[in-house]
Amino acid sequence: MDVLLALGVIAFAVSTVASRRIARRVAPVALPVLLVGCVVQWLIEGFYWQVVPTYVLIGAAAGLVVAQLKWPGDAAVSRVRRLPMALARGVVGLLVVPAAIAWLVVPVPDLPRPTGPYAVGTEIFRWVDRDRPETATDSAEDRRNVVVQAWYPADPAARGGRSEYLDGLNRLPKNITMLPRCLMRGYHRIDTHGRTEVSINADRARWPVVLFSPGYGAPRAFYTGLIADLASRGFVVLAVDHPYEVAVTELADGTIATPRQHFLDNDPDESRYMSGQLDVRAADLRFVVDQLLRPDTMGPRLSGHLDTDHVAAIGHSFGGATAAAALAGDPRLKAAANIDGTLYGSLPQQTLTKPFLLVQSDHAETGHSDQFLTGNGALLDRMRAPGFRYEIEEANHYSFTDAPRFLADPARFLAAQLIGGSRGPRETQRATNDILAAFLQEPLGAGPADPDVAAARYRDIHGGRVH
Template sequence: MSAIDAVLWGSAVVFAVVLIAFPAAGRKVAPLVLALLGVGAVMQWAVGGYWHMWPVYLLIVLMLGYVLTDADPPRRRVVARTGLGVLAAVSIVPWAVPPAPSLTTPSGPYAVGSEIFRWVDESRGEPATEADDRRNVVVQAWYPTTVGSGRQWRYLDGLDALPGRVSQIPGFLLRESWRIDTHATAQAPVSGERTRWPVVLFSPGYGAPRAFYTGLLTDLASRGFVVLAIDHPYESGVTELADGTVATTVEHFPADDPDGLRFMTERLETRTADLRFVLDQLDRPETIGLLATHLDTATITATGHSLGGATALAALDADPRLRAAANIDGTLYGALPDHTLTRPVLLLESDHADTGHSQRYLDGNAALLDHLTAPGFRYELADADHYSFTDVPHFLAAPARFAVTHLLGGTRGPDATQHATNDILTPFLTGDHSAIPTAAATHPGITGGPIPG
């Protein structure tokens, strides 16, 4: 919320309270105050108005009507005062749900650049549609650059065609997300400080667009990685395909699959193929544009959150080009828990008490780590919940977030959770395994360590 927003909001609410509590005194100064508030509302809208401020505009109009109807019967004045009070309370919305959330600030030594690739895998059909569509894979690259300012990408694809819900977030709450500072410069040149940068593939949670991990991934890129965040079309809440189509979530839960296990296993297989397709593109300069010659394809790792974490492990199992994989809070599906992985694995978990992981999550990850023949690590972040790894908590302003997290969990908060996550991920992804316990120990409330092998 900008300074002009705050002044307008605060002044309108305070004067509404004055009119309710001290109507006689309030009416004496009402013409001047309401005139100033009206001018302020016009200025605010001209500078960059948004729907969040409509309760404030209505409050100003209602106050004007209240002043002009002073001669009305007492009962009507009681109703008007009640309406003023209710609307003044509703006007807290701009402070509870900010139009431009402030994401986690990158903490690494590099500025961050970004580029989006919208590829089509002609070898695969699209399983979510009935037409003969080819499988699209959308990738946003976050990478180190020396450019600190310039044009930014919009935070979220498809702002002109948002569905009613984007991964359970009401679509209307995201219409102003173009205002969000992603802390990254669009199409900036890749930093030349190193000849080639280590590559990390990232797969988001089920239904979540890649955008919801911007804070986590820009911070990781600022530490010296090229992070390729993958949207899985028709599962992602919203993403734009290569031909401009805005694809939203399509779910087909068969009647004979009531718990959705077969459906989720199929999604995992499709996602795994998506990651392997992305790996295919990394040696094609004509496909990866400005990233060409800047990727260290000998040090490619995969990570992801929730179903994306399971995807990272499945891709590690399926493709020898991946050197390691990290699972952030992901439940495993299909036969994956019974497979023997031969390259390093990291499991990062939210607080079990806050998240309430399912038995399938607990059993599956325990089995996979038990079968592991390479170095393994497992850490639990106290007071972090499943969504603390994402940008979603930032969609609430700090006071509202404080109240919600103290009721539902996740009091560590997104900033502390994401920085701790990347402090542990960084040595794991670079293969510096001896530094992982030290990195974890710098943050309070993190338990775990290497898996005995």
């Protein structure tokens, strides 16, 4: 409603400036409708910063209409009054620009509906690893928190409640992954397509588990579209937040944790720092697997319904490197997938003995570094198990995330011309999940499947099995 209202106000304002005749004929009907629309929008949807230029514009346009109705033509207007009228038209015309720009970032992003056969449930777990100190804080008493949001195939008859998109919505820091918090004022209204307090689907006794690690600094929430869709295909996806690196997350005691980076001396490219963070993240994933093996850790709705013999790890960007590192160091994991992630430390020299998948964005658009190309190439070359690599043309690094959906269609189109990603997040994520589901099927106990077949359903996806 909000964007449609803004378009209506902008069209009305332009018409008042362009033609007095149109203004005189349209205004008696259009102006009351738009004013009522503004009131209804405010009452139903609340205040967003994006609406301020729209409200100012409609007020100015209304004033111009009243003046034009009072003085129907320039011939009837004295020279004294003619200049203010021209200035008024100019002001209204100029106000169209900020009103249009304000709506380039949508107040409530629209996430895609999951494409799998299952409804989706979700539940958040905030755990504390008593065996690990929290090295990011100053207190020696602090222990490592790991926050996990489970997304799972749900009972289709259960209604449940709406899940919140982002941790700490009422207590956000000034910026969240370079985005100012004012942009997220309406994010409590995002439909994640996941429902809380719903039972897991009873079609299977136990469901395979996939750990998901997000990109560096990115909250797990920014992958909701991808994760919810994967859960709808028959996986329990455990999305992990890594506190004090992620932009914002809520700890077990209710604290809102924000980044605390401790960069190292003599580390100009931050490779040593990133290698250390990779170790922290891999330990987080090992702790999650530990929790899965403890009775009743997953609560009454999920405990006993997870196939803990079939667990894989996937991730995007730095999270993809985390998944690969976890596979190299944890024999309990059956497979891993790296979505567009650069590898750090000694990881490229590891020899993986279980299946590994690399899905990457268009190199021509993302411009992957030499470290990305040589590191992933070396890891795949050393494989002693099936290895796959696919490149999705017209997808950029952010196409796997919800970030493009934070923009209105015109802004998304402009961004695609500047930084790539014209395939769009919907098709990019659907293709990625088709490939992921086919890749994970055999190592997670569901029988053989061919990722090449999944990739072939889409145009301009290149690659295949490399080992």
